[in-house]
Amino acid sequence: MKKRFSYLIRPLQVLIDVIIINLIVYLIYDKEFLNFSFLSYITLFWLASSYSFGFYKVYRYTSYLRVITLLGKQILFFALGYFAYFGIFREGDVVNNQFVILMSIMIAISIIKILWSFALKKYRSLGNNFRTTVVLGFDESSKNIIKLFKSKANLGYKFLGFFSDKNYKNSEYLGKLESVYDFTKKNMVDEIYCSLSSLTDSQIKEVNKFALEKEIDLKLIPNATELYSKNQTIHYYDDDLMVLNVNKLPFEFTGNFYIKRVFDIVFSFFVCVTVLSWLIPILWILVKLESKGPLIFKQGREGINGEEFICYKFRSMKLNKIADKVHATKGDARVTKIGAFLRKTSLDELPQFINVLFGDMSVVGPRPHLESLSLEYQKEVDDYLKRHIVKPGITGLAQISGYRGEIKKKSDIKNRVRLDIFYIENWSFFLDIKIIIQTVLNVFKGEEKAY
Incomplete structure (x- = not known):
């Protein structure tokens, strides 16, 4: 059975944030806020806004700058929704502790978000919560992604080796391109990285079909001059190191x-x-x-x-x-x-x-x-x-x-x-x-x- 990774991380993050929001209101203990309508409103608004902004779409390769950007957008929009509650339901009244609650929520969520990202990277650097990867092709782009896997342990990737139709004496060489199918069936592989310059279109289609059947994530390593289709999303793993993610179908979410x-x-x-x-x-x-x-x-x-x-x-x-x-x-x-x-x-x-x-x-x-x-x-x-x-x-x-x-x-x-x-x-x-x-x-x- 395929091992599943990280499927509880996002639900746990959402749960912790919702608990923090409600706990702050409870600890301040102001009856103006400690009621079902207000708590329901800010909880649902937080969930809706975080979903819209992709606040929890933070991946193992996401940089701290991206995390801070997401945090800023989410906090700003949540603040607008927070004040909208008083404009709609309280006719614009300034209620005691109104700003204290908002600032406490913003500070607490920000600290938790940054600490969570840091803790996950530290946890992965110790060899936990990793994804096993193989690479198809061995050109300069492939070598860069392999170098990244091996040099940045905090991303949480375990590189198993590469496949190429050229023979290499490298200890990480696993065989010809077609041997990836047998290798993957015998070993647990979570992600396959394909070099677009090393594989033909028909080979990539075949690998994509295989990856879908085996529930393996397929990533494409592009050339700088390539044009990309709408079913691919660009992700940056490290400054200028670009990888194309083959988007999931709607029903896979x-x-x-x-x-x-x-x-x-x-x-x-x-x-x-x-x-x-x-x-x-x-x-x-x-x-x-x-x-x-x-x-x-x-x-x-x-x-x-x-x-x-x-x-x-x-x-x-x-x-x-x-x-x-x-x-x-x-x-x-x-x-x-x-x-x-x-x-x-x-x-x-x-x-x-x-x-x-x-x-x-x-x-x-x-x-x-x-x-x-x-x-x-x-x-x-x-x-x-x-x-x-x-x-x-x-x-x-x-x-x-x-x-x-x-x-x-x-x-x-x-x-x-x-x-x-x-x-x-x-x-x-x-x-x-x-x-x-x-x-x-x-x-x-x-x-x-x-x-």
């Missing part, structure tokens, strides 16, 4: 995961209570009158990480033996009259909000496919499996863009996957809202491929 999950639960619960609660009895009667069989159609679909789950839909077809193998086509004789209406209005998909509550699906995401069809699509589209890194959705970017229903030609599935991957790489909460609104509008307008 825990905060985004919880935002999406909370929204899924709230939105799905609302739909189940306000719509499904009365629609299910009505549809049960209508579906039963036209054809034999259950109201709910259950089918195995591929979910996150390719794991199968049972997907729910209102039954729109007569019972048939090929339902799990063949999608509905235009004029499909299996579709009932009430089923045609359900499919045209997308009402047949509503039971999937139960799947969302169970955690198998999300409101928005790539549509789940049958396993048999998924195996076929994997052969046609190189990046198809990237869809599986997120939960499938009831609706998605591909669906509102016209790619839904029957797949008649290869370009249909390729365009779906292209839009699904774009959604995964560019997700935001507001993009989900936009897709949901467009989905509702499409239902009222009617969709040509909804059959």
Whole structure:
């Protein structure tokens, strides 16, 4: 199992700062401030402002100057929010101990922030909390980053060696570039550093794919003349030593995961209570009158990480033996009259909000496919499996863009996957809202491929 580093450092920092803020108010013990509304306000404002300014985004290579800059921005903005409380809720009154509390918080937080950074660097210099690294390529840029790893122990990097297609007698030479994969599987490697001048584009893409699969951070060592893409961020490890960080996908950030999950639960619960609660009895009667069989159609679909789950839909077809193998086509004789209406209005998909509550699906995401069809699509589209890194959705970017229903030609599935991957790489909460609104509008307008 991969060893995890530093995952408690930031939550612990946040907790300590929040405790300090509230403790100062308690120790001054002024009833004007020692109340739930004031303590809640300054706590929430501190959390919101620190998130906005990236106050806790301090890495092992972050300089003290950068730490002080972040501290100055955060303290200044917090002070503005602090005084805003009295302007909004106390009509501008100057309350006793108002300035004493603010100054005490500012001084205490500043001291803790600087001491924390110093303590972490000291702790790492003693050989603790380190990240293991390997370097691909051995040019001047690579040599500089290796020199940094070896000379500055307080950064907390343990250099294991380098790979190059040229043979070296150096004791740190680990082999040819392709041998990095076997080495990494046998040894715990946290970060791979690639020299852009030593590797081809195809080699970098291959290493990037491997790093994603093994949950290893990939860093790129650039040339000074390189142009950088938007999915890379420049970081300076030491004065003029520049490294490109390959940015994580939105769903790799825990905060985004919880935002999406909370929204899924709230939105799905609302739909189940306000719509499904009365629609299910009505549809049960209508579906039963036209054809034999259950109201709910259950089918195995591929979910996150390719794991199968049972997907729910209102039954729109007569019972048939090929339902799990063949999608509905235009004029499909299996579709009932009430089923045609359900499919045209997308009402047949509503039971999937139960799947969302169970955690198998999300409101928005790539549509789940049958396993048999998924195996076929994997052969046609190189990046198809990237869809599986997120939960499938009831609706998605591909669906509102016209790619839904029957797949008649290869370009249909390729365009779906292209839009699904774009959604995964560019997700935001507001993009989900936009897709949901467009989905509702499409239902009222009617969709040509909804059959």
